[in-house]
Amino acid sequence: xxxxxxxxxxxxxxxxxxxxxxxxxxxxxxxxxxxxxxxxxxxxxxxxxxxxxxxxxxxxxxxxxxxxxxxxxxxxxxxxxxxxxxxxxxxxxxxxxxxxxxxxxxxxxxxxxxxxxxxxxxxxxxxxxxxxxxxxxxxxxxxxxxxxxxxxxxxxxxxxxxxxxxxxxxxxxxxxxxxxxxxxxxxxxxxxxxxxxxxxxxxxxxxxxxxxxxxxxxxxxxxxxxxxxxxxxxxxxxxxxxxxxxxxxxxxxxxxxxxxxxxxxxxxxxxx
Amino acid sequence: xxxxxxxxxxxxxxxxxxxxxxxxxxxxxxxxxxxxxxxxxxxxxxxxxxxxxxxxxxxxxxxxxxxxxxxxxxxxxxxxxxxxxxxxxxxxxxxxxxxxxxxxxxxxxxxxxxxxxxxxxxxxxxxxxxxxxxxxxxxxxxxxxxxxxxxxxxxxxxxxxxxxxxxxxxxxxxxxxxxxxxxxxxxxxxxxxxxxxxxxxxxxxxxxxxxxxxxxxxxxxxxxxxxxxxxxxxxxxxxxxxxxxxxxxxxxxxxxxxxxxxx
Numbered sequence: 001x002x003x004x005x006x007x008x009x010x011x012x013x014x015x016x017x018x019x020x021x022x023x024x025x026x027x028x029x030x031x032x033x034x035x036x037x038x039x040x041x042x043x044x045x046x047x048x049x050x051x052x053x054x055x056x057x058x059x060x061x062x063x064x065x066x067x068x069x070x071x072x073x074x075x076x077x078x079x080x081x082x083x084x085x086x087x088x089x090x091x092x093x094x095x096x097x098x099x100x101x102x103x104x105x106x107x108x109x110x111x112x113x114x115x116x117x118x119x120x121x122x123x124x125x126x127x128x129x130x131x132x133x134x135x136x137x138x139x140x141x142x143x144x145x146x147x148x149x150x151x152x153x154x155x156x157x158x159x160x161x162x163x164x165x166x167x168x169x170x171x172x173x174x175x176x177x178x179x180x181x182x183x184x185x186x187x188x189x190x191x192x193x194x195x196x197x198x199x200x201x202x203x204x205x206x207x208x209x210x211x212x213x214x215x216x217x218x219x220x221x222x223x224x225x226x227x228x229x230x231x232x233x234x235x236x237x238x239x240x241x242x243x244x245x246x247x248x249x250x251x252x253x254x255x256x257x258x259x260x261x262x263x264x265x266x267x268x269x270x271x272x
Numbered sequence: 273x274x275x276x277x278x279x280x281x282x283x284x285x286x287x288x289x290x291x292x293x294x295x296x297x298x299x300x301x302x303x304x305x306x307x308x309x310x311x312x313x314x315x316x317x318x319x320x321x322x323x324x325x326x327x328x329x330x331x332x333x334x335x336x337x338x339x340x341x342x343x344x345x346x347x348x349x350x351x352x353x354x355x356x357x358x359x360x361x362x363x364x365x366x367x368x369x370x371x372x373x374x375x376x377x378x379x380x381x382x383x384x385x386x387x388x389x390x391x392x393x394x395x396x397x398x399x400x401x402x403x404x405x406x407x408x409x410x411x412x413x414x415x416x417x418x419x420x421x422x423x424x425x426x427x428x429x430x431x432x433x434x435x436x437x438x439x440x441x442x443x444x445x446x447x448x449x450x451x452x453x454x455x456x457x458x459x460x461x462x463x464x465x466x467x468x469x470x471x472x473x474x475x476x477x478x479x480x481x482x483x484x485x486x487x488x489x490x491x492x493x494x495x496x497x498x499x500x501x502x503x504x505x506x507x508x509x510x511x512x513x514x515x516x517x518x519x520x521x522x523x524x525x526x527x528x529x530x531x532x533x534x535x
Contacts, residue, residue, distance in 0.1 A: 165353075165354035167351045167353070167354035167355060168354055168357060170322065170324055170343050170349065170351075171349060171351070171354075171355055171356075171357075171422075171425075171426075172357075172368075172372075173342065173343035173344070174322070174343045174344070174345060174347055174348055174349050174426065174429070174431070175345060175368055175369040175372050175373075175425070175426075175429055176344070176345035176369065176372045176373045176429060177372045177379075178372075178376065180376075180377075181372050181376070181379045184378075184379050185368065185371075185372070185379040185380075186357060189359045190357075190358070190359050264359075266358060266359045266360075266361075266409045266411070267358075267359075269408075269409045269411050269412050
């Protein structure tokens with residue numbers, strides 16, 4: 001008998017094993033839902049498949065009675081716009097400040113402790129301040145996402161810049177590079193793929209801040225909708241929304257990974 | 273022709289003396305091998321030549337001018353590893369030096385100047401035998417090819433000094449001999465002065481026109497902090513390869529093997 005660590009599943013077993021946990025979750029849900037509905041057909045907590053499908057159909061393909069909007073489409077567009085703007089701004093600020101902090105000793109001396117302290121502030125705790133300062137509109141929500149993830153991106157990138165072999169920076173100088181040229185030709189190109197990793201890791205918190213801000217003050221958005229539906233115990237809408245949010249988050253992560261692979265092929269060459 | 277003068281150089285870190293009383297002068301077009309046990313400060317000395325570190329005391333002059341305290345394009349360098357840029361192809365790695373010199377803002381060249389830079393870089397790649405690998409990234413090259421690329425990349429700036437920090441330490445013997453030949457050819461063609469730190473004595477004597485050994489004179493535990501390493505041996509090497517240009521007869525006499533123990 002070989003050791004457990006040396007036993008590897010073949011391709012088919014891998015697929016089946018990967019599908020197993022998902023299948024078990026669906027099975028558990030189906031059984032629990034069936035059991036509850038058998039006791040009380042009006043139970044709202046674990047709706048059956050037909051109820052779920054009806055709700056999905058309603059929010060996706062039937063215009064809303066009040067405004068005539070397709071709710072899922074509207075919520076998705078609004079939320080993705082907030083998330084995209086917030087993450088985009090955070091990327092730009094995080095990249096520029098992170099690279100500067102990692103590369104320039106004077107900026108490092110000035111900012112390192114400050115970024116470390118700021119990154120410890122729980123972003124949700126300053127949400128009231130943001131609402132007071134920026135009002136209940138879009139700005140506060142976007143600023144929350146930015147404030148929440150920028151310190152992490154800065155710290156992560158500054159660290160990656162400092163991890164660049166000192167030899168590379170010396171070599172660039174012997175080739176006549178100025179600080180600007182070192183930044184533009186040596187550091188930035190090697191940091192762009194790191195930025196993508198950093199953003200991928202920030203997406204989880206970004207979603208959290210988005211949904212929290214929408215839950216508290218919004219007129220539309222994925223987070224707003226699930227918290228609105230909670231009042232009516234509409235699990236038939238909440239559950240598909242959660243699944244949809246998960247799918248969106250997963251797709252974003254997948255797209256970023258694909259972008260990294262296509263745009264930075266040097267990272268995947270040879271024996272690295 | 274470059275002459276390097278080292279005047280009574282000391283290097284201390286806090287209370288720890290690493291190097292003391294280092295003085296010597298090199299003849300033009302020398303190939304100096306720096307040898308010594310690990311931790312004797314030979315790499316520290318190379319970093320001072322490079323400008324990455326400044327001497328605590330004393331000074332280093334190149335052609336009578338004191339060295340700047342930061343790396344500059346008149347001094348090329350090849351490290352044991354990490355000398356080439358992983359995100360650039362072999363050709364781009366060599367072109368980088370030309371592009372940086374001619375394009376201060378963008379660091380990229382276009383059109384005619386780009387073509388000129390590319391042709392010069394291709395010629396450089398050919399001289400180290402990498403013309404077939406110009407579109408490969410460093411991670412796709414073997415260790416020996418990476419070091420050849422690093423040499424080509426450094427030489428494209430036509431440095432007066434080439435500094436090598438255990439450049440062949442990680443290569444297997446066959447590849448090492450091959451890179452030695454390439455390096456000697458380039459050295460003869462360019463007439464630059466080379467400093468090479470190595471822990472391999474046969475390599476030091478095979479390549480160098482002069483072998484300088486650093487070591488500590490005082491090794492008692494209570495003396496370790498106060499006394500650093502200094503030059504213990506300084507040997508001219510008889511060249512098996514004829515010198516590149518007919519040198520003055522006085523120098524030829526000096527090239528005779530002699531053992532000058534500086535004690």
